Amino acid sequence: MAKTNINVALIGNPNTGKTSLFNQLTGLNQKVGNYPGVTVDKKEGECKLSTTHTAIITDLPGTYSINPTSLDESIVLKTLLNRSITSTPDVILVIADVENLKRNLLLFSQIKDLEIPTVLAINMVDQMHNKGITIDITALKEELNTEIVLISARKNKGIQQIKEAIIRCHIAAKASPLCAIDHKIDPAYFNKLKEISPNYSMYELWLMITQNNYPESISKEEKDKLLAFKKDISKIKKYQHKETIYRYQEINRILQNTYLVDKTKGKDLRGKLDRIFTHKIFGYVFFTLLLLVIFQSIFHLAAIPMDAIDGFFAKLSVATKSNLQPGMLTNLITDGIIPGIGGVVIFIPQIAILFLFIAVLEETGYMSRVVFLMDKIMRRFGMNGKSIIPLISGTACAIPAIMATRTISSWKERLITILVTPFTTCSARLPVYAILIALIIPDTTVFGFLNLQGLVLLLLYALGFATAITAAYLLQKMLKLNTKSFFVVEMPNYKIPSVKNVVLEVIEKTKAFVLEAGKIILALSIVLWFLASNGPSSYKNARKTVIENPTNNNLSQEELEKIIASAELENSYIGILGKAIEPSIRPLGYDWKIGIALITSFAAREVFVGTLATIYSVEADDEDTSTIKEKMASEINTETGKLRFNLPVGMSLLIFYAFAMQCMATLAIVKRETKTWKWPLIQLFSMGILAYLASFITYQIFS
Amino acid sequence: MHLLKFLLLNTIASLQIGDVGYISEESLANIPLKLLEMGCLPGAEVRLIQIAPLKDPLYICVNGTHLAIREETAASIRILKSDQ
Numbered sequence: 001m002a003k004t005n006i007n008v009a010l011i012g013n014p015n016t017g018k019t020s021l022f023n024q025l026t027g028l029n030q031k032v033g034n035y036p037g038v039t040v041d042k043k044e045g046e047c048k049l050s051t052t053h054t055a056i057i058t059d060l061p062g063t064y065s066i067n068p069t070s071l072d073e074s075i076v077l078k079t080l081l082n083r084s085i086t087s088t089p090d091v092i093l094v095i096a097d098v099e100n101l102k103r104n105l106l107l108f109s110q111i112k113d114l115e116i117p118t119v120l121a122i123n124m125v126d127q128m129h130n131k132g133i134t135i136d137i138t139a140l141k142e143e144l145n146t147e148i149v150l151i152s153a154r155k156n157k158g159i160q161q162i163k164e165a166i167i168r169c170h171i172a173a174k175a176s177p178l179c180a181i182d183h184k185i186d187p188a189y190f191n192k193l194k195e196i197s198p199n200y201s202m203y204e205l206w207l208m209i210t211q212n213n214y215p216e217s218i219s220k221e222e223k224d225k226l227l228a229f230k231k232d233i234s235k236i237k238k239y240q241h242k243e244t245i246y247r248y249q250e251i252n253r254i255l256q257n258t259y260l261v262d263k264t265k266g267k268d269l270r271g272k273l274d275r276i277f278t279h280k281i282f283g284y285v286f287f288t289l290l291l292l293v294i295f296q297s298i299f300h301l302a303a304i305p306m307d308a309i310d311g312f313f314a315k316l317s318v319a320t321k322s323n324l325q326p327g328m329l330t331n332l333i334t335d336g337i338i339p340g341i342g343g344v345v346i347f348i349p350q351i352a353i354l355f356l357f358i359a360v361l362e363e364t365g366y367m368s369r370v371v372f373l374m375d376k377i378m379r380r381f382g383m384n385g386k387s388i389i390p391l392i393s394g395t396a397c398a399i400p401a402i403m404a405t406r407t408i409s410s411w412k413e414r415l416i417t418i419l420v421t422p423f424t425t426c427s428a429r430l431p432v433y434a435i436l437i438a439l440i441i442p443d444t445t446v447f448g449f450l451n452l453q454g455l456v457l458l459l460l461y462a463l464g465f466a467t468a469i470t471a472a473y474l475l476q477k478m479l480k481l482n483t484k485s486f487f488v489v490e491m492p493n494y495k496i497p498s499v500k501n502v503v504l505e506v507i508e509k510t511k512a513f514v515l516e517a518g519k520i521i522l523a524l525s526i527v528l529w530f531l532a533s534n535g536p537s538s539y540k541n542a543r544k545t546v547i548e549n550p551t552n553n554n555l556s557q558e559e560l561e562k563i564i565a566s567a568e569l570e571n572s573y574i575g576i577l578g579k580a581i582e583p584s585i586r587p588l589g590y591d592w593k594i595g596i597a598l599i600t601s602f603a604a605r606e607v608f609v610g611t612l613a614t615i616y617s618v619e620a621d622d623e624d625t626s627t628i629k630e631k632m633a634s635e636i637n638t639e640t641g642k643l644r645f646n647l648p649v650g651m652s653l654l655i656f657y658a659f660a661m662q663c664m665a666t667l668a669i670v671k672r673e674t675k676t677w678k679w680p681l682i683q684l685f686s687m688g689i690l691a692y693l694a695s696f697i698t699y700q701i702f703s
Numbered sequence: 704m705h706l707l708k709f710l711l712l713n714t715i716a717s718l719q720i721g722d723v724g725y726i727s728e729e730s731l732a733n734i735p736l737k738l739l740e741m742g743c744l745p746g747a748e749v750r751l752i753q754i755a756p757l758k759d760p761l762y763i764c765v766n767g768t769h770l771a772i773r774e775e776t777a778a779s780i781r782i783l784k785s786d787q
Contacts, residue, residue: 065740103742103768241731244739270769271752278753278762372771376759385760385771488738488776491762491769 006055006170007088008047011076011111012095013104014062015365015492017123019501020153021095022059025162030508049163053170058089064103066110067211067240069486071406074213080114081207082215091169092118093162095153098125098133099493101259105144105251106244112146112178113203117169119147121162126152132262140258145176154498177203184246185239196225210240273494277369287370294357295458298430300451302349306434309349310627313342317617332529339613339628340525344518347606350434351427352510354396359505361392363497371489381469382476384408384487387417391468394424395461396509398666402673412481416472418673419683422661423468425461428605432657433460435609439633440650463658516665520603528574528600528614535572542567569615588656588692589649589699591637598656605662648703652695660691713784715763715777718751724782725749726765733779742766749782 012018022030026045043059060079061072068074079089092111096104101122112118128134141148147165151158182190182202193209194202197218208214209229218226230236276282317338324330361367367389375385386408394401401421408414425433437453444452546552546564555563569575577599578592585595597611609628616631635644661667661684670680718724726734728745743749743765752769753762759774 064737067736067740069737100768102766106740106742237736238732240736241734241739244736245731245744248742248744274753274762278755280756368771372753372755372760372762375771375773376755376757486735486737486776487760487771487773488735488741489771490741491771493769 004053004170006049006053006166007090008055008057008093008166009079009089009091010057010059010093010095011107012062013064013097013100013107014490016062016095016097016100016104017153018059018062018095020498021121021123021151021159021162022057023500023504024153024156024159025055025057028504030504047163049167053167055091055163055166057093063107064490065107066207070409077207077211077213080111080116081204081211081213089116091166092116093121093166094118095121095123098122098128098135098150099131101135102248102251102255105255106247108144109178109247109251110203112144112175113181113201115175115177115201115203117173117175119149119162119165119169120144121149121151121158123151123153125150126155126157132264134260134262136258140254143254143258144178154500177201179247179250181206181243181246185242189235189239193226193229197222210236270493274369274491277366278372283369283373287373291461292458294354295461296451296454297357298350298353298457300454302353305349306346309342309346310629313338313345314627316342331533332526335533335617336525336529336614337522339617340522340610341518342610342613342628344514344522344606344610347427347431348510348514350430351396351514352506354427354430355506355509356502358393358396359502360497363495363501365492365494367392368489368491372491375487378469379485381472382413382416382479383420383469383472384410384413384417384485385489386487387413390417390421391424391465394421394426396427398422398424398426398663399669400509402666402669405673410485411483412476412479413483413485415481415674415679416475416479418670419475419679420468420471422663422666422683422687423464423471423659425464425658426605426663428663429657431606432601432608433457433654435629435632436645436650436654438629439645440647460654460658467659520607524600524603524607525610525614528596528611531574531577532569532572532615535568535575539568539571539573542571574615587699588695589652589703591644594649594653602662603664605657608657648699651702652699655698656691656695658691659687659694661687713782715749715751715761715772715780715782716758716774717778718749718782720751720754722784723748723750724784727781727783730779730781733781735776738770738772738776741770742768743770743780 010018010022022043022045025047029047030043030045045057045059047055047057049055058079060076063073063076065073066077066080068077080092094104094108094111096108108118108120122135135150137148137150147169149158149161149165151162153159182194190202190206193205196205199217200208205226208218209226212230214223214226277286317334320338321330321334324333361370370388370392371385373385374388378385378387387405389407390401390404393404398421401424402418405414405417405421408417434457437456441453441456446452446455543564546560546567552560552563570579574596575592578596581595581599582590582592585598590598593612593615596615597608600611601608612632613628616628616635632645633643636642637644637646667680667684670683671677674680713724715724715726726743726745726747726749731745734743734745747766750764751761752764755762760771761774761777762769762771763777764770
């Protein structure tokens, strides 16, 4: 028998355990895609319901209502209304939190009125006893006229029942509205609306006019009739208010007899924690300490696996070299591909730790408290309390951070957040910072407990953040945009993070980062290796020129080989390119090799380390087993005879990387989110000029 | 006269931490739809939990939902104090 495929849309308020349920239903069978035409990530997963039925589950962004106030929430409306945009959902699975059932049922009542078969999953029922909640499930099913399943997504309870309910609901395919809003508000008005088209339910037509969202399938004539309703905007606004009040009246009536809360029960842990976390002083102290812990662990905890990975790739290179026939292909593998891949793999520990912290902060509900604490401050700088989430997750990667600005409803606040987010120190800068700090800052302890290297790293993060808010302040003064700012944030109850959710999040994000960056780095390292080991006639004659130079006559064979290798590199294609840009970067203290790394790191910042690794590997002799760090540490400035990566050059590079907009992917995402090239180009040039000037000043101060 | 002025000025923003009030019916038009949808309905009980530094935003519990709203929004929603 052929299997039946059911398209299921998973919808719910934020903080109801939607992600947990999605993870339980789909496990590792998830993929992240894009909605065609819209730039929002679409998470989909397959779930085996029974031997005869399979479901494709789409995880929609969390929302309180079908009436969107942000870009994120508008996806839910678009998926349900413009059915062509994705495959139409056959069944909608609405998840609600047992503790906030009343509020959660508002969204449920709106969805039910769309007349699509709906299953209601009431989550966190394991908490019912503690909170003193009792539900008359039979009566509630009757009243809501729907399938209801009590679940505990985290404890994996009720999942089988959900699967069965989806199949039953799909087979029965019956759907009826819950709240007949037309009868209660203005029957004549809504009857006129209903008569416009027989193809849509009255509520769908109502949403089209209230949300200005007309599906492609609607005819021109019908659309014109709908637009005629829009003449009386104040009436629409008034009826929307009335609609919401009526829905709550219905929900209250239904819950009165079916949902009971014994208020004497329930412990007030939330209140105690809030007194600390949202406190006028302790709240900020705790937040600062938390950031300190995060950055110290990124530097400290990650160091051990990173050293091991670094050493492993250096050894692998040598082992490969001694086991393969010498030749072009072997050189490509040992000098191009292996250092290139090693350059990506080495970031995994740091990135995973960073993603881990961010996932935990979001899961626990602490992030909302930070939003609360920061709103007034951020507003001074033209942003919104919610901007703190992009700015913090920007420490992982600017791309998801810029996408996270979609929750900000004011366009001006959102645009400013998008423009300044690339100043926050992303994980791609981390390997650059880490290696430079290790080279120029001594590994000592200050103030008795702080590691100096960790402290410098923290200062670089602080610099990025300070620049971001300064830039935001200037933008707020310069941008002539008047958009209304509205702010409301739910403060969810504190939760112990689910290990499964956190682990899946860390794996997914780290994998995406490593694969994306890995592809670029691998390709670039092959190109680089080719450009560094080939060249015009001066490259081919380099060996002869060096040997024939009389000043080199008394040198040992080993020393001679070293000079030949660097002469060859200088005359290779990459050497010629680097030499060409050298004059413009010399004031910053850089030589042409660093110049090459600056150019390639435009693809992705972390390529800087890999590029230098490839350049120095080509130059080094075959028995060299040293790691990238050791190679950089021993690199000599041929003009001064001193170390290349000394304090002035290192500081200048750190500052350059702190400010420059050096990531093609970020530019692309800014273009996508702002829908014009204007903003990414402004970002590229203003950040580039700032980086150049600041590094110039830094170099002059330190040298 | 003084008392009347005091009554008129009672909004969510004038609550003290820990105070409880009830959203007045006449505020309906001033409540943004989004807040209404989150349970901030006329007649609902509002409790002020915390105020951020500089008196903004306000952390409230309304109708069982915990929310943070800005002072300007809070000041536009009138309430009746529990002792009135």
